[in-house]
Amino acid sequence: MWRRVARLSSLIRSSKASLSNQIPPANGLQILEAFSTEIQKSAKGRNHHREKPPFITFVLGGPGSGKGTQCLKIVETFGFSHLSAGDLLRKEISSNSENGAMILETIKEGNIVPSELTVKLIQREVESSENDKFLIDGFPRTEENRRTYERVVSVGAEPNIVLFFDCPEEEMVKRVLSRNQGRVDDNIDTVKKRLENFNALNLPVINYYSEKGKLYKIPAVGTEDEIFSRVRKIFTSLEVLSMLSPQFSIPIGVIWFTLTNLL
Ligand SMILES: Nc1ncnc2c1ncn2[C@@H]1O[C@H](COP(=O)(O)OP(=O)(O)O)[C@@H](O)[C@H]1O
Numbered sequence: 458m459w460r461r462v463a464r465l466s467s468l469i470r471s472s473k474a475s476l477s478n479q480i481p482p483a484n485g486l487q488i489l490e491a492f493s494t495e496i497q498k499s500a501k502g503r504n505h506h507r508e509k510p511p512f513i514t515f516v517l518g519g520p521g522s523g524k525g526t527q528c529l530k531i532v533e534t535f536g537f538s539h540l541s542a543g544d545l546l547r548k549e550i551s552s553n554s555e556n557g558a559m560i561l562e563t564i565k566e567g568n569i570v571p572s573e574l575t576v577k578l579i580q581r582e583v584e585s586s587e588n589d590k591f592l593i594d595g596f597p598r599t600e601e602n603r604r605t606y607e608r609v610v611s612v613g614a615e616p617n618i619v620l621f622f623d624c625p626e627e628e629m630v631k632r633v634l635s636r637n638q639g640r641v642d643d644n645i646d647t648v649k650k651r652l653e654n655f656n657a658l659n660l661p662v663i664n665y666y667s668e669k670g671k672l673y674k675i676p677a678v679g680t681e682d683e684i685f686s687r688v689r690k691i692f693t694s695l696e697v698l699s700m701l702s703p704q705f706s707i708p709i710g711v712i713w714f715t716l717t718n719l720l
């Protein structure tokens with residue numbers, strides 16, 4: 458409460474300051490109107506207000522399954538914003554934030570950073586963006602991550618769809634060890650721990666969304682383009698189906714994608 462009051466009074470101070478720089482002397486009503494517009498603009502800049510909830514896609518899969526690679530292609534083709542939870546955490550480390558040392562240690566060990574922290578970073582990005590469709594890559598990693606996100610985030614708490622890049626362990630290990638991006642966790646010991654955590658903690662999240670009819674399971678072996686042709690089908694079908702019937706488009710999309718990939 459007091460933090461809100463403090464934020465409001467600092468907003469008023471900065472709005473007053475910027476008003477005094479920008480407008481010539483005017484009567485009381487004009488000043489009041491300009492002042493209220495300035496507050497709205499200022500609030501909007503930090504926190505984009507949407508008329509409808511954004512379209513949220515969670516992108517899941519083990520380490521090295523190709524989540525980041527495919528996200529870049531989805532961004533190019535379908536105009537999503539890409540939020541990689543791992544990248545947001547690495548940014549916290551490199552910006553020397555108060556939690557940087559703890560995050561670095563957790564990532565080195567192949568463990569999971571406390572949910573509140575990751576959720577806050579994701580929420581900040583979604584709220585400050587003007588886009589209305591997001592790929593949240595590498596999150597939620599645990600059931601506890603998922604429940605925290607649902608509790609904390611008010612708009613778009615449920616993903617519209619979830620992609621799962623299904624890749625054999627041997628292939629994932631091979632890819633991670635040749636990733637060559639200088640990551641502290643791309644070594645055999647950490648990868649083993651990450652795979653253990655993936656099986657124990659992330660698979661339950663994947664099963665949860667499968668039971669909810671939101672999961673698209675994508676075989677993730679093949680060339681990047683072969684895998685993207687599978688991904689492209691999903692988003693293209695959703696675009697077509699949502700034009701026909703928005704409320705049924707996601708369950709129909711999942712059924713259609715599963716059938717066409719089985720036949
Ligand atoms: N289909 C693929 N075949 C071979 N290597 C791939 C493929 N997709 C991605 N890679 C490579 O594997 C590594 C891991 O991919 P990345 O997208 O970072 O996976 P993730 O985000 O799931 O950990 C990267 O070096 C990437 O270039």
Ligand SMILES: O=c1ccn([C@@H]2O[C@H](COP(=O)(O)OP(=O)(O)O)[C@@H](O)[C@H]2O)c(=O)[nH]1
Pocket residue numbers: 518519520521524525541542543544546563564565567568569570571575594595596597598602642651
């Ligand atoms: O929601 C998340 C996402 C990532 N991480 C940590 O960040 C590391 C790297 O995640 P990233 O998604 O970048 O790895 P990838 O699966 O893409 O190789 C993970 O092993 C975790 O230690 C985490 O704690 N919570």
Ligand SMILES: [Mg+2]
Pocket residue numbers: 524525541543595
């Ligand atoms: Mg990644």
